[in-house]
Amino acid sequence: MQDLNDMLYFAQVVDHGSFSATARDLGIPTSTLSRRVADLESALGVRLLHRTTRRLSLTQIGEIYYQYCAALRTQAQSAEDAIAIARTEPCGTIRMSCPVSLSQITLRPILPDFMRRYPKVNIEMFVSNRVFDPIQDGLDLALRVRPSLEDSGGLVVKQFGVVRTQLMASPELLTRVGRPHSPENLKGIPSVAMSATDGRAVWRLVRPDNRTTEVLHRPCFAADDFLTLKHAILSGVGMGVLPEYLCRQELDNGQLVIVLPDWAPLPDILHAVFPSRRGMMSSVRCFLDFLDEHAQEGIRRI
Secondary structure (H helix, E strand, O other): OOOHHHHHHHHHHHHHOOHHHHHHHHOOOHHHHHHHHHHHHHHHOOOOEEEOOOOEEEOHHHHHHHHHHHHHHHHHHHHHHHHHHHHHOOOEEEEEEEOHHHHHHHHOOOHHHHHHHOOOEEEEEEEOOOOOOOOOOOOOEEEEEEOOOHHHOOOEEEEEEEEOEEEEEOHHHHHHHOOOOOHHHHOOOOEEEOOOEOOEEEEEEEOOOOOEEEEEEOOOEEOOOHHHHHHHHHOOOOEEEEEHHHOHHHHHOOOOEEOOOOOEEOOEEEEEEEOOOOOOOHHHHHHHHHHHHOHHHHHOOO
């Protein structure tokens, strides 16, 4: 395939009518430009230009070839213009991932406002508790809720706030097994968890005075979805850790209670990870700013 730059040089020479004028416009030596066009003719095996000391003129095949080169130049400019618009005016598609409960509870009420504010932006969201890597999975960003940012690797991180969780149970369960008053009393009480390794899971609890402890337990039920765990806890299957934002109503009406008010799991950090700030599309930047803007009412509220 011909060098695309040579095709653009050829189109410019035709438009300017001379090598010297084109060379001045492009900022390259006339000899270099002449050689590049000659190399193009040699690669094609045809003569594109008639050269005289006074003027240049297209050959018959040169006229045909020029039309394609001019069209290529127009397309290249259009592509550059599209990038410029995308970097200044929010438009195009944002490809992102989001954990299930975060999408259903937190983003669901605020996303319509974003879509109305930026009607030229589309969102393609992968709602899953699977860990997505923006680079490997070809995403613009991934929303995460984790107790630590250490596993973000070389990705750029933008924090939005913390998600507070509590160890919760149904009153019926605590009536049946007895109300624990310390982390040591948790052993033997049925439990549920997001995951279990070899049938075991760990709760890391902290007090206001920063005293910490770990409780090893064997959950009788594990599911990687908070809504599923919530229903299991409401049904008295076992106690478990849930985000406060997911259970406000149930805590208020007494369907759920906090097992150890003086102890709580370490808060999770709500954040986005993305490959780089450099060259970020305007739509992605606006979405991140929108999330930050709505933190008090829609995200830090959790």
